[in-house]
Amino acid sequence: GDSVTQMEGPVTLSEEAFLTINCTYTATGYPSLFWYVQYPGEGLQLLLKATKADDKGSNKGFEATYRKETTSFHLEKGSVQVSDSAVYFCALSVAGNQFYFGTGTSLTVIP
Amino acid sequence: DVKVTQSSRYLVKRTGEKVFLECVQDMDHENMFWYRQDPGLGLRLIYFSYDVKMKEKGDIPEGYSVSREKKERFSLILESASTNQTSMYLCASFERPRLNEQFFGPGTRLTVL
Numbered sequence: 145g146d147s148v149t150q151m152e153g154p155v156t157l158s159e160e161a162f163l164t165i166n167c168t169y170t171a172t173g174y175p176s177l178f179w180y181v182q183y184p185g186e187g188l189q190l191l192l193k194a195t196k197a198d199d200k201g202s203n204k205g206f207e208a209t210y211r212k213e214t215t216s217f218h219l220e221k222g223s224v225q226v227s228d229s230a231v232y233f234c235a236l237s238v239a240g241n242q243f244y245f246g247t248g249t250s251l252t253v254i255p
Numbered sequence: 256d257v258k259v260t261q262s263s264r265y266l267v268k269r270t271g272e273k274v275f276l277e278c279v280q281d282m283d284h285e286n287m288f289w290y291r292q293d294p295g296l297g298l299r300l301i302y303f304s305y306d307v308k309m310k311e312k313g314d315i316p317e318g319y320s321v322s323r324e325k326k327e328r329f330s331l332i333l334e335s336a337s338t339n340q341t342s343m344y345l346c347a348s349f350e351r352p353r354l355n356e357q358f359f360g361p362g363t364r365l366t367v368l
Binding site for chain 1: 259288290295296297298300303313345347356357358359360361362
């Protein structure tokens with residue numbers, strides 16, 4: 145079945161460090177891929193998305209490229225800030241019917 | 256902006272009580288979802304609905320039911336709350352095919368004593 149596997153946390157980085165959070169997927173069709181972010185005490189909000197192979201989603205300095213050959217959608221940011229501290233979820237949707245989420249990766253950025 | 260609201264941010268109930276969690280969206284979305292979020296397990300789908308009065312079971316429907324009498328409102332019901340239903344509950348909506356992202360409410364943290 146369809147599923148998402150993302151790296152386990154927690155991840156702790158110093159401010160201005162480079163961030164990578166790995167995400168791989170299994171899907172029977174042609175999924176859309178998403179990264180959601182959850183700040184403390186809040187619901188999830190969309191960070192970025194990609195709907196087809198080789199698409200790159202980007203927002204707020206974060207990027208992820210849809211790699212069909214490696215079934216991956218890794219999240220990257222060149223220089224993290226304290227305000228990026230949150231939980232990050234990778235997700236996929238096939239035909240927009242259901243969404244499958246990873247277990248989440250907690251990121252803490254220290255000054 | 257799409258807005259999804261949930262009736263309570265925090266809720267404390269006792270074992271055996273009937274619990275209602277309400278979710279309202281203001282963008283006329285057809286699709287609405289209820290998830291629970293637990294540490295280490297991510298989001299798990301409880302129920303979803305494609306239209307008024309329609310509902311489909313998700314991955315973990317046991318112990319829950321839902322109601323969708325109006326398009327904008329999707330309610331999650333715990334008929335007899337148990338301690339293992341202590342969790343964060345998240346509601347989401349989306350409209351396909353124009354937009355294929357889900358919009359989430361702020362969540363309800365439910366504690367069952």
